[in-house]
Amino acid sequence: MRNIIIFIRRYITFFTLLVLQIICISMLVRYNNSYNAVYINVASSFTGFFDKKYNDVEYYFQLKKTNKQLAEENAMLKNMIMTSIGKNGDTSTNKLQARIDSLYRDTLGRNVKYIFTTAKVVNNSLYSENNYITIQKGSADGVTTDMAVAGPKGIVGHVVSVSKNYSVVMSLLNHNSRVSVTLKGKPFTGIVDWDGVKPSEVLLHNVPKNIKITKGDSVITSNLSESFPPGLMVGRAIRVRPDAASNLIDIVLETSTDFSNLQYVYLIKNVFYTEQKSLEQATQQQQPVKAK
Amino acid sequence: MSLLLKNIIRFFLFIFIQVYILDKIPMISRFAKPYLYYLFLLWLPYTMPRLALLGVGFVFGLTMDYFTGTPGYHASACVLIAYLRPFLLNVLLPQEKSEISYLEPGVKSLGFPQYAAYIFIMTFIHNACLVFIDWMSFGDILYFLIKVICTTAISMLLVAIAELLFLRKSRFKTNTAY
Numbered sequence: 001m002r003n004i005i006i007f008i009r010r011y012i013t014f015f016t017l018l019v020l021q022i023i024c025i026s027m028l029v030r031y032n033n034s035y036n037a038v039y040i041n042v043a044s045s046f047t048g049f050f051d052k053k054y055n056d057v058e059y060y061f062q063l064k065k066t067n068k069q070l071a072e073e074n075a076m077l078k079n080m081i082m083t084s085i086g087k088n089g090d091t092s093t094n095k096l097q098a099r100i101d102s103l104y105r106d107t108l109g110r111n112v113k114y115i116f117t118t119a120k121v122v123n124n125s126l127y128s129e130n131n132y133i134t135i136q137k138g139s140a141d142g143v144t145t146d147m148a149v150a151g152p153k154g155i156v157g158h159v160v161s162v163s164k165n166y167s168v169v170m171s172l173l174n175h176n177s178r179v180s181v182t183l184k185g186k187p188f189t190g191i192v193d194w195d196g197v198k199p200s201e202v203l204l205h206n207v208p209k210n211i212k213i214t215k216g217d218s219v220i221t222s223n224l225s226e227s228f229p230p231g232l233m234v235g236r237a238i239r240v241r242p243d244a245a246s247n248l249i250d251i252v253l254e255t256s257t258d259f260s261n262l263q264y265v266y267l268i269k270n271v272f273y274t275e276q277k278s279l280e281q282a283t284q285q286q287q288p289v290k291a292k
Numbered sequence: 293m294s295l296l297l298k299n300i301i302r303f304f305l306f307i308f309i310q311v312y313i314l315d316k317i318p319m320i321s322r323f324a325k326p327y328l329y330y331l332f333l334l335w336l337p338y339t340m341p342r343l344a345l346l347g348v349g350f351v352f353g354l355t356m357d358y359f360t361g362t363p364g365y366h367a368s369a370c371v372l373i374a375y376l377r378p379f380l381l382n383v384l385l386p387q388e389k390s391e392i393s394y395l396e397p398g399v400k401s402l403g404f405p406q407y408a409a410y411i412f413i414m415t416f417i418h419n420a421c422l423v424f425i426d427w428m429s430f431g432d433i434l435y436f437l438i439k440v441i442c443t444t445a446i447s448m449l450l451v452a453i454a455e456l457l458f459l460r461k462s463r464f465k466t467n468t469a470y
Contacts, residue, residue: 013342013343023350024353024367028364129426134361168361
């Protein structure tokens, strides 16, 4: 026993190194698996303050671009309302219908599946291997994990952890990010992820060769995604990465969202998310997999 | 200014420079990421006990991780270089002097070639550790090698700039015979 203590005392620095490294690695592994909410709670109350201060300065330099984006989006939305009212003449029922549809929530609270709220981006990383975005809305504003996040032009990512006043969003530019998408007007649904090469390009994998792709084809979120509403822009095809060995190709997409200039985003809440999840889980439990 | 206060100011200065300036710079390529923050650990005084060095390295790395949202990533690399630092300095320090007469590692106290070697080896180990952690989750070996080399080159450039910009007055230890 005495010898053991002497041995430990002799190599105390080495043992401390080992202990600290084990702590580091275990934190890294655990965080990557479950996006530890406890860690983010401590971290964002501390760093969120500085991020906010920094963003206050940075924000002014991007005001012009941000304004332009918002004005363009407003124009697009106004056009959509105009066409949806004007399409079938000006009969009063259609006008009423359009008005109800554009309501943010009707009195029964059940008409709308997706609820949009805005949030200010306070920190945005772009050049790491795994990029995260911090937004200034948290559990106090009703943000929950797995909520979808979109920008004025296209999708951004989804919420991975929430503290009281801040939330962390895993952006599309992350090796762990997977989004279910579909090619607009073509019978294909696949997964988009990021290979870490350029912050403006993402990849759509395993597209069969018989689907004809032209440059500029839109890729939109599919109806299989749990958090994203179907039909949001993801990106446009810019080139095809051929694979001679297999019958499948990868498509390189240019993201619709300009990640280098992101000041406001929309949080999208799926009202029926928990209902859908619990039903799916219950079904899986009811029908256990039988042994062969 | 007392040594403790100076180092506390440096602690925050290096983290803010890394998080709010260097991390915001658009990358030249995906292989070259500018790192400078670990220079804080290399500039710590000679007199620090090894255990304290490890502790400071861990806290410093973890603070960096708080800002980038990657717990354990920078901390692991920082602890490693904090552990290896005393060994390397023992090898590089001029042997004939019975006592170290300067407070912190620098061009004056070590001599230029030794100091350059010290910075280079530490930078290389730090970047290799970071890229290795990245590589464990994705990437291939070629990517690993190129990224270590490119990142080290960029970091060396940054350290040189930092040394030229912030001329540290390399003070003598007050109680030595000089």
